[in-house]
Amino acid sequence: MKDKMIKLNNGNAYYILESIQSNSGYYVLGASCNMENDNIDTDNLLVCEVTLINNEVSTKEITDKNLVKNITARLIQKYRRNALA
Amino acid sequence: MNFTKEDLEYLRSLGVDSIDILVGNMLKVNQKYLFDKNFYLSVAKISKASIEADENLSKEEKENYLDIKRWLNDIGFQEPEKMEQDSSEYVNYITNVNAYLTGVDIKLRNLEDIYSKALNLSNNPEEYQKLLDKEQKTAEESAILDAYQDLLASDIVATKMFSKDYIVKYLAYYNNLSSNVNSDLKTKVLQIPDLSYKNFFSAVTKSEGELDENEAIIREFINHNLRDVSVMQDGTIKQKEEFLYGVVFYAAGFIDTKNGKNLADIYNNYLFSNDLSSLESDTYAKEQVVELENQLYEARKIARNNLKSRYNFGINDENDIDLVSIKDYEEANSMPLADIKTKVKNYSKMAQLLNIKEELLSKYPEPENYDAESYKEYANGVRENYIDKILKAGRPKANDDNVYQELNEEQIIADLDKLYAEEDKLVKKREIKAETIATYKKYSEVLLKYANKEELTTEEQEIFDTIKTYNKVAPDADLIEFARNKASEYDELANKLNAELEELRKQSNAIKLAISYLTKELRKIEEEETKVEKVTNRKDLLKKFIAFGLGFAGGIALSCVPGVGAIRMTLAGLKLAGQLVSIWTNKHPNGKIDTVITNAKSKLSNKFPRIANGIKVINDKLNSSPLNTFINGVSAGYLVGNIFEMVTGETIFEAINPGEKVVAQTPAIDTPEPSAPQDTTTVIPDTTPVTEHVLTHGDTLDLSSIQQGYVASDSSNPVDLITSVGKDAIFDKAVTTPSGEIWYHFKQSNGLGYAWFPKSVIDGLTETGSKALKF
Numbered sequence: 001m002k003d004k005m006i007k008l009n010n011g012n013a014y015y016i017l018e019s020i021q022s023n024s025g026y027y028v029l030g031a032s033c034n035m036e037n038d039n040i041d042t043d044n045l046l047v048c049e050v051t052l053i054n055n056e057v058s059t060k061e062i063t064d065k066n067l068v069k070n071i072t073a074r075l076i077q078k079y080r081r082n083a084l085a
Numbered sequence: 086m087n088f089t090k091e092d093l094e095y096l097r098s099l100g101v102d103s104i105d106i107l108v109g110n111m112l113k114v115n116q117k118y119l120f121d122k123n124f125y126l127s128v129a130k131i132s133k134a135s136i137e138a139d140e141n142l143s144k145e146e147k148e149n150y151l152d153i154k155r156w157l158n159d160i161g162f163q164e165p166e167k168m169e170q171d172s173s174e175y176v177n178y179i180t181n182v183n184a185y186l187t188g189v190d191i192k193l194r195n196l197e198d199i200y201s202k203a204l205n206l207s208n209n210p211e212e213y214q215k216l217l218d219k220e221q222k223t224a225e226e227s228a229i230l231d232a233y234q235d236l237l238a239s240d241i242v243a244t245k246m247f248s249k250d251y252i253v254k255y256l257a258y259y260n261n262l263s264s265n266v267n268s269d270l271k272t273k274v275l276q277i278p279d280l281s282y283k284n285f286f287s288a289v290t291k292s293e294g295e296l297d298e299n300e301a302i303i304r305e306f307i308n309h310n311l312r313d314v315s316v317m318q319d320g321t322i323k324q325k326e327e328f329l330y331g332v333v334f335y336a337a338g339f340i341d342t343k344n345g346k347n348l349a350d351i352y353n354n355y356l357f358s359n360d361l362s363s364l365e366s367d368t369y370a371k372e373q374v375v376e377l378e379n380q381l382y383e384a385r386k387i388a389r390n391n392l393k394s395r396y397n398f399g400i401n402d403e404n405d406i407d408l409v410s411i412k413d414y415e416e417a418n419s420m421p422l423a424d425i426k427t428k429v430k431n432y433s434k435m436a437q438l439l440n441i442k443e444e445l446l447s448k449y450p451e452p453e454n455y456d457a458e459s460y461k462e463y464a465n466g467v468r469e470n471y472i473d474k475i476l477k478a479g480r481p482k483a484n485d486d487n488v489y490q491e492l493n494e495e496q497i498i499a500d501l502d503k504l505y506a507e508e509d510k511l512v513k514k515r516e517i518k519a520e521t522i523a524t525y526k527k528y529s530e531v532l533l534k535y536a537n538k539e540e541l542t543t544e545e546q547e548i549f550d551t552i553k554t555y556n557k558v559a560p561d562a563d564l565i566e567f568a569r570n571k572a573s574e575y576d577e578l579a580n581k582l583n584a585e586l587e588e589l590r591k592q593s594n595a596i597k598l599a600i601s602y603l604t605k606e607l608r609k610i611e612e613e614e615t616k617v618e619k620v621t622n623r624k625d626l627l628k629k630f631i632a633f634g635l636g637f638a639g640g641i642a643l644s645c646v647p648g649v650g651a652i653r654m655t656l657a658g659l660k661l662a663g664q665l666v667s668i669w670t671n672k673h674p675n676g677k678i679d680t681v682i683t684n685a686k687s688k689l690s691n692k693f694p695r696i697a698n699g700i701k702v703i704n705d706k707l708n709s710s711p712l713n714t715f716i717n718g719v720s721a722g723y724l725v726g727n728i729f730e731m732v733t734g735e736t737i738f739e740a741i742n743p744g745e746k747v748v749a750q751t752p753a754i755d756t757p758e759p760s761a762p763q764d765t766t767t768v769i770p771d772t773t774p775v776t777e778h779v780l781t782h783g784d785t786l787d788l789s790s791i792q793q794g795y796v797a798s799d800s801s802n803p804v805d806l807i808t809s810v811g812k813d814a815i816f817d818k819a820v821t822t823p824s825g826e827i828w829y830h831f832k833q834s835n836g837l838g839y840a841w842f843p844k845s846v847i848d849g850l851t852e853t854g855s856k857a858l859k860f
Contacts, residue, residue: 001681004681004682005680005681005682006678006680006681006682007678007679007680007681007682008676008677008678008679009676009677009678009679010674010676012673012674012676014673015696015700017700017703017707023790023791023792023793023846024843024845024846024849025845025846025849029668031699031700031703032673033693033696033699035693035696038692038693038694038695038696039695039696039699040695040696040699040700040703041699042699042702042703042706043667044667044668044669044672045667045668045669045703046668046669046670046672046673047668047669047670048670048673048675050678051849056677057677057678058675058676058677058678059673059675059676059678060675061670061671061675062670063826064826064843064845067843068670072668076707079707080707080708083704083707083708
């Protein structure tokens with residue numbers, strides 16, 4: 001999903017900076033943006049899980065605290081590795 | 086390098102401003118390296134050459150040391166050629182510097198009053214003893230006694246220091262009077278009416294021409310029987326002191342002999358035991374002992390007279406006056422009001438600091454609640470805005486407004502131009518003067534030759550004729566008389582011009598001195614400019630260090646306070662390192678993805694220029710060096726925290742605060758804590774196996790695609806699994822943890838334990854299959 005923009009049914013839109021496939025799921029690092037006004041929040045980034053349930057793709061908060069740490073670190077690591085490559 | 090007063094005046098008359106500034110800069114040495122008497126003294130003890138040659142000193146240290154050396158030199162303490170500890174020049178140099186520094190130190194601490202009282206005390210042993218014996222001393226009296234001890238240590242006041250050897254030696258002088266050596270001189274001295282200690286002191290301290298008849302006799306005696314009085318001129322302080330003690334004992338011997346007494350034993354006892362009680366009955370002996378004691382103090386005082394004037398010079402040196410208050414301002418500023426009132430032990434110092442603090446607080450009120458860090462910040466603000474900007478910059482010297490200005494390159498170059506031009510002019514003037522002098526000398530020579538009726542050469546005859554014509558000499562005048570008068574006239578003129586030439590030479594020297602001084606300063610400024618770059622690098626390094634530290638602390642926090650709050654907090658901590666990125670998982674409401682714009686990157690710059698720009702900003706932030714350092718810090722801290730936990734079974738925070746439960750900390754610097762996600766249901770802690778799950782005990786699953794799981798140990802880190810063992814994993818049990826998470830435990834087919842997995846991992850495997858999520 002890297003470098004794609006997603007729009008949710010609740011009106012939120014995100015630019016996906018990085019994604020990883022893990023055993024426990026699929027996770028993304030995104031930045032909240034507004035396509036109508038051409039705006040992006042550069043200070044607060046999003047880390048969430050993307051799930052596919054009943055053929056619906058949804059974003060989902062990660063509730064496992066340990067997972068948050070690992071996933072965030074891995075997403076940033078991967079992003080930086082790609083940026084350097 | 087030394088400018089004399091005349092040099093400075095001359096250069097000022099030329100409008101060379103930088104000289105004044107330079108003189109001020111020399112004094113700034115004090116300001117720059119916050120005056121520390123002992124430090125300055127130890128620097129004084131090292132020779133300039135050894136400082137320059139010392140490889141262990143950093144370049145900066147070397148410069149500091151040499152600055153101090155230069156400052157001392159400018160004040161008038163020239164380093165002796167031999168910096169050897171036994172040489173008398175060295176001892177004199179160090180003692181003088183010590184006295185001066187003590188004076189400056191006293192002034193910087195605003196204790197002149199206390200010290201002058203202590204100094205008076207040193208001339209009055211009885212008062213001193215009385216004060217020493219006093220049981221209830223006031224704060225001031227204690228301060229005076231402390232000051233007295235300090236002066237003693239600085240060799241400025243007299244004290245009684247006798248070893249047995251010295252007592253034997255001095256009593257030998259006393260007894261020497263009974264031997265017959267130089268008996269004529271002895272008799273002469275004894276014949277002096279009203280013989281007193283004063284006669285003896287005068288005899289050795291006055292200059293030769295000022296001596297009266299009696300004093301001359303005493304001096305002759307001393308010269309023969311003790312040592313040559315010239316020691317008072319050339320000797321070290323110690324030599325002078327020993328010499329004067331000898332004089333005192335001789336004087337005592339003479340006075341006692343005249344009175345028909347010999348108190349050698351009494352003096353001996355007293356000097357050893359310091360006890361007057363056995364003398365109660367002998368009034369004369371008692372008086373004499375006290376008198377001897379007083380005279381020894383007097384002798385020491387005379388030996389150190391020079392020192393005391395040095396010390397007074399330190400105290401009264403006009404040039405240092407400003408240094409006092411600036412340093413005190415800085416000190417008062419750095420301490421909270423409450424600390425000044427409770428922690429400063431010296432009352433006069435406290436009063437002074439309170440005074441200054443009051444002034445500072447009226448302009449910059451203290452923050453209401455502060456800790457060490459925030460107070461430092463406040464104090465830095467006051468220093469930058471008030472002390473540095475207003476006090477230091479706006480504080481003119483009594484006679485020189487420019488003293489604290491920084492020398493700048495332009496100024497120096499302009500002044501150098503002026504000086505070179507002036508030097509050229511002077512060289513020409515000197516050439517003309519020298520030529521004229523030569524001419525006058527030649528005239529006078531010719532005229533004298535004529536007056537002495539010697540034969541003149543053709544050339545000389547021509548000169549003589551010219552002089553005659555020029556002076557309109559009457560034909561009948563006496564030419565010999567004229568020649569003689571005129572010759573002395575020309576001599577006078579030549580002498581006058583010579584004096585002027587000498588003056589010009591002095592001016593030239595001053596200019597040369599100034600040129601070399603300014604050139605050096607110019608070079609320094611140039612070096613300083615290259616240094617600035619290094620400082621910038623150092624600042625970067627510091628920033629990195631801070632980022633790493635924040636990360637490290639954050640990592641430790643993460644290791645025992647798992648959670649979104651902690652991540653947000655630690656990443657937000659980067660704000661301090663100049664970058665800000667917060668990462669959230671629950672701030673953004675979950676939702677169904679409706680639209681996916683692929684290849685967004687290529688469309689961005691056309692359609693969404695601001696978003697494209699924002700992505701660049703984020704990219705910079707995520708790839709910034711502080712973040713990198715920060716992340717390294719996090720992993721290091723995280724590692725350390727986990728290892729600690731593994732070894733001790735406690736989190737670091739638990740170990741620091743035993744008994745306290747760790748809670749996720751609320752950061753003080755950032756946006757409010759995220760609100761709890763709306764879809765979270767409250768789970769009642771339950772550790773019994775859960776039966777309503779889809780899986781039942783004994784179900785077999787293929788878990789080989791899961792590469793990491795958790796094993797039963799104290800560590801909460803996932804471990805790599807041998808996935809082939811997970812092929813036929815048997816579901817064992819489900820457990821709900823106190824935090825509401827559900828965990829599944831699986832066994833291997835052979836019945837041994839396999840691993841724990843969060844419910845979500847297994848759900849993902851069974852319900853949807855994570856591979857389906859690939860876009």
